[in-house]
Amino acid sequence: xxxxxxSPQSLIxxxxxxxxINCAYENTAFDYFPWxxxxxxxxxxxxxxxxxxxxxxxxxxxxxxxNKSAKQFSLHIxxxxxxxxxxxxxxxxxxxNQGGKLIFGQGTELSVKP
Amino acid sequence: DTEVTQTPKHxxxxxxxxxxxxxxxxxxxxxxxxxxQKAKKPPELMFVYSYEKLSINESVPSRFSPECPNSSLLxxxxxxxxxxxxxxxxxxxxxxxxxRNSPLHFGNGTRLxxx
Numbered sequence: 266x267x268x269x270x271x272s273p274q275s276l277i278x279x280x281x282x283x284x285x286i287n288c289a290y291e292n293t294a295f296d297y298f299p300w301x302x303x304x305x306x307x308x309x310x311x312x313x314x315x316x317x318x319x320x321x322x323x324x325x326x327x328x329x330x331x332n333k334s335a336k337q338f339s340l341h342i343x344x345x346x347x348x349x350x351x352x353x354x355x356x357x358x359x360x361x362n363q364g365g366k367l368i369f370g371q372g373t374e375l376s377v378k379p
Numbered sequence: 380d381t382e383v384t385q386t387p388k389h390x391x392x393x394x395x396x397x398x399x400x401x402x403x404x405x406x407x408x409x410x411x412x413x414x415x416q417k418a419k420k421p422p423e424l425m426f427v428y429s430y431e432k433l434s435i436n437e438s439v440p441s442r443f444s445p446e447c448p449n450s451s452l453l454x455x456x457x458x459x460x461x462x463x464x465x466x467x468x469x470x471x472x473x474x475x476x477x478x479r480n481s482p483l484h485f486g487n488g489t490r491l492x493x494x
Binding site for chain 1 (some may be wrong): 385420422424426427435469471481482483484485486487488
């Protein structure tokens with residue numbers, strides 16, 4: 266059974282702090298790792314994504330770090346803001362795509378306190 | 380605003396009702412998806428249509444019936460649902476079913492309550 270394990274389940278960070286969410290996978294046949302951000306009452310929105318031939322990708326305050334040998338990847342949110350409060354899902358997709366099927370982590374509920 | 384539009388936003392139906400959820404995208408995407416999401420859980424894949432043909436059915440009960448009338452539209456027909464089917468139903472699309480760098484674009488979902 267392909268799995269993506271995500272931690273922590275919930276996270277409270279002070280405004281201006283760094284939020285770190287970790288994911289680990291078991292199947293080496295994954296080749297695309299997106300992160301989705303979901304606000305209450307909304308659908309998930311793609312935040313940032315990485316492929317395993319890259320160890321880090323940065324977009325604004327959001328950075329993905331990827332460790333292929335450890336089968337781990339993480340999302341760092343720098344200078345966290347109250348507007349970043351949302352649920353974050355990591356995900357992985359297989360090399361053979363399986364028709365576009367994403368394997369999601371269980372989600373992290375982030376709360377940024379002012 | 381999302382580029383994947385879902386209607387209705389909210390739906391309450393009885394267990395004997397028949398209703399349909401609708402999804403529309405005009406991004407030229409050729410793969411469309413239905414996901415089910417329970418509170419505080421990740422989305423669960425239900426169906427995938429690739430080039431208007433059903434390519435994945437994740438062993439979904441027959442009381443859920445998908446339909447893809449054309450490349451822009453996706454419907455989910457509901458009949459004889461159970462209270463445990465209450466959830467947020469998300470539609471998504473991507474450029475192509477086999478495209479590796481083709482991210483999913485989600486709609487904002489239909490909040491379904493079965494009474």
